[in-house]
Amino acid sequence: MTIELADIMRRFGPLYLQRFSASMPVSHQRALLDIQRCRTEAMGGHVYQCDDCGQRLYVYHGCRNRHCPACHREQTSKWLDQRTSELLPCDYFHVTVTLPQTLRAVFRSNQRALYSLLMRTANDALIQLADDPKHLGARVGILAVLHTWASNLTYHPHVHLLVTGGGVDPQDCWVPCKNKYLVPVRALSRLIRGKLAGRLKKNYPALYQQVDPATWTKDWVVHSLHYGQGPMAVLNYLGRYVFRIAITNHRILSMDDTHVTFKYKDRQTGKWKTQKLQGCEFIRRYLQHVLPKGFHKVRYYGLWHPSHRHYVKKLIASWAVAEEMPEPPSTPEPQESTTENTHDQTLKCPHCGSEQLQLIITLPRPRARSPSRPMAPVILTTTSYDRSR
Numbered sequence: 460m461t462i463e464l465a466d467i468m469r470r471f472g473p474l475y476l477q478r479f480s481a482s483m484p485v486s487h488q489r490a491l492l493d494i495q496r497c498r499t500e501a502m503g504g505h506v507y508q509c510d511d512c513g514q515r516l517y518v519y520h521g522c523r524n525r526h527c528p529a530c531h532r533e534q535t536s537k538w539l540d541q542r543t544s545e546l547l548p549c550d551y552f553h554v555t556v557t558l559p560q561t562l563r564a565v566f567r568s569n570q571r572a573l574y575s576l577l578m579r580t581a582n583d584a585l586i587q588l589a590d591d592p593k594h595l596g597a598r599v600g601i602l603a604v605l606h607t608w609a610s611n612l613t614y615h616p617h618v619h620l621l622v623t624g625g626g627v628d629p630q631d632c633w634v635p636c637k638n639k640y641l642v643p644v645r646a647l648s649r650l651i652r653g654k655l656a657g658r659l660k661k662n663y664p665a666l667y668q669q670v671d672p673a674t675w676t677k678d679w680v681v682h683s684l685h686y687g688q689g690p691m692a693v694l695n696y697l698g699r700y701v702f703r704i705a706i707t708n709h710r711i712l713s714m715d716d717t718h719v720t721f722k723y724k725d726r727q728t729g730k731w732k733t734q735k736l737q738g739c740e741f742i743r744r745y746l747q748h749v750l751p752k753g754f755h756k757v758r759y760y761g762l763w764h765p766s767h768r769h770y771v772k773k774l775i776a777s778w779a780v781a782e783e784m785p786e787p788p789s790t791p792e793p794q795e796s797t798t799e800n801t802h803d804q805t806l807k808c809p810h811c812g813s814e815q816l817q818l819i820i821t822l823p824r825p826r827a828r829s830p831s832r833p834m835a836p837v838i839l840t841t842t843s844y845d846r847s848r
Contacts, residue, residue: 463708464528464745467719468495471738478739487746490526497522497529503824509808510815516808520824526749528707539697545763545771546690547600550624552641553696556581556651557617557680561671566616569666571751574616576658578603581618582760584650588642589626589761595642597626597634600762600771602697605750608705610723611734612744619700621693623762624685627770633777639685648681701757705748714738 472491480488496502504519521530558566558577566573582601589595600623609615625635656675660667686692706721712733713720719741722733736744750756762770806816 461708462711462714462719464706464711465494465497467711467714467738467741470714471719471742475739475742479743483746484749484751486752487749489752490524490746490749491742493522493524494527497524497527500822504822505818506820506822507806507816508819509811509813510817511813512808512811514808514810515819516806516816517822518806519822525702526704528704531702531704538701539694542697543690543694545768546693547623547625547771547774548689550636550639550688551686551692551696552622552624552636553682553684553686554581554585554620554622554641554647555617555680555682556620557615559674559677559679561674563614563616565666565669567614567747569663571754572663573659573666574605574750574754576655576662577616578605578618578758580655580658581620581651582758584647584654585620585622585642586761588647588650589622595626595634595636597628598761598767598770599623599626601760602701602763603758603760604700605756606700606703607748607750610726612705612721612723612741612748614747621686621696621700624688627762627774631770631773633774641683641685644681644683645678647683648679651681652679705745 468491472495476483476488476491498519498521500517500519502520502522504517507516507518508514509516521527523530525531556577566577582603585601586599589597589599602621604619604621605616606619607614607616622641624639624641625633628634652675656667659670686696710723711719711721718735718737720733720735721741722731724730725732759765761767807814808816
């Protein structure tokens with residue numbers, strides 16, 4: 460039997476809420492309750508009847524919470540379609556900036572302000588080095604994505620940066636990177652460290668005092684990798700990182716009355732391992748990666764900043780840059796629906812295989828409940844059918 464995150468939330472969520480709801484952020488309560496209800500009658504849906512065998516099919520809506528692993532594929536596809544028009548036929552680099560262990564407690568307690576500070580600082584440092592004539596001497600495009608987890612669900616904040624392998628110089632000319640080299644990584648690491656220390660001390664002096672002083676002298680982990688060339692390399696990157704969440708359903712192996720077992724990849728050995736956690740501990744680890752309400756985990760800088768995208772349009776239109784540019788690649792078709800209006804897709808009866816199905820009932824979505832009010836586990840009295848699986 461396949462175990463999903465929603466099954467874990469339904470089994471252990473009420474107990475978790477009973478214990479910790481008084482101290483939980485609203486965003487954590489919202490995510491827990493949404494995932495509990497995902498693709499159940501609590502979300503509303505449609506009822507179909509097969510003309511051939513007479514069986515009824517219940518198709519329930521997804522919760523559409525951005526932290527739900529079952530509600531992302533169509534969202535990803537639509538977003539990739541929008542980004543395709545902005546891609547340049549150049550090299551691309553993948554830069555990763557990891558927050559030191561000594562800063563994580565402070566960041567975890569002040570997520571909204573400090574996550575933004577980290578993303579902005581990493582971007583500013585990278586643009587400063589790329590603008591320097593000693594390196595590239597041009598303004599690059601940057602897409603930044605915040606992740607907060609390691610593969611085993613522990614707290615590990617880091618920023619992924621997709622960077623164009625070239626940029627626009629002060630004369631509005633395109634300057635490509637040479638020899639698969641972007642900027643010096645050690646200089647970038649030290650610049651990020653210095654900028655973050657200065658901004659934290661200036662804007663949040665009380666938080667700065669809580670940080671171990673050794674944080675500002677040791678090396679920070681920053682990696683830069685030549686990722687590839689052309690739009691396909693970018694789409695591969697975006698599909699892997701932009702909408703990734705802390706754990707997906709395929710990594711959940713089993714669940715019993717007290718524990719959850721999942722697999723994770725050990726980054727040091729490159730091998731897959733398994734870990735078994737108590738149900739409430741699994742939920743705690745998962746919820747620590749739920750972002751504050753309204754926080755933008757994907758941000759655009761440099762050429763890709765909305766105020767500078769006219770440069771991108773000019774570059775794409777320029778024969779000097781785009782003469783070798785292939786047709787924009789089509790993004791993969793979504794394999795799983797996240798929209799509520801799903802009755803226009805082809806359905807098959809799971810009993811006889813017929814496609815002759817008639818919509819007979821629209822199930823209304825119950826009124827929204829306060830996220831602070833614990834919800835009892837959903838008990839389905841009829842067999843549901845999710846046609847997207």
